[in-house]
Amino acid sequence: MEKLSWNDKFLTGNLIIDDHHKKLFVLFDQLISVNEKTPDKELEVLKIIDEFIDYTVYHFNAEKEIAQFLHLDLFNEHDSEHSKFTYTVQNFKKRLSVDYSESVKNELGFYIYNWIGFHILTEDKKIFTLTLK
Numbered sequence: 001m002e003k004l005s006w007n008d009k010f011l012t013g014n015l016i017i018d019d020h021h022k023k024l025f026v027l028f029d030q031l032i033s034v035n036e037k038t039p040d041k042e043l044e045v046l047k048i049i050d051e052f053i054d055y056t057v058y059h060f061n062a063e064k065e066i067a068q069f070l071h072l073d074l075f076n077e078h079d080s081e082h083s084k085f086t087y088t089v090q091n092f093k094k095r096l097s098v099d100y101s102e103s104v105k106n107e108l109g110f111y112i113y114n115w116i117g118f119h120i121l122t123e124d125k126k127i128f129t130l131t132l133k
């Protein structure tokens, strides 16, 4: 699994959203470190995936509240991308519960890595930099 390193290109300019995104990067790094240090500790890895999912849901709700507060009607499609992501990560967790293998873990890492980078740089930036104007 590849680490996500924070870089200011990920800033949306909305302080709350940016703080949440930094925390998501930290949680993802934790997931990778635990997996590297304790590859056999299935329960520990599954627990961190749960924490990651919980924080993701919290963050997506915060984005929704901010968008509703600002009457951003672009948000419906954005919200369904969030739901797809949460659903997919939950499915990976279920798969890992029955097949705790390096290949499934790598697939999960690759999915999160790509989704988060792309989503923040394109979708979140498009929506939340609007809040600055």
Ligand SMILES: [Fe+2]
Residues within 6 Å of the ligand: 017, 021, 059, 063, 120, 124
């Ligand atoms: Fe976000």
Ligand SMILES: [Fe+2]
Residues within 6 Å of the ligand: 063, 078, 082, 119, 123, 124
């Ligand atoms: Fe988002």
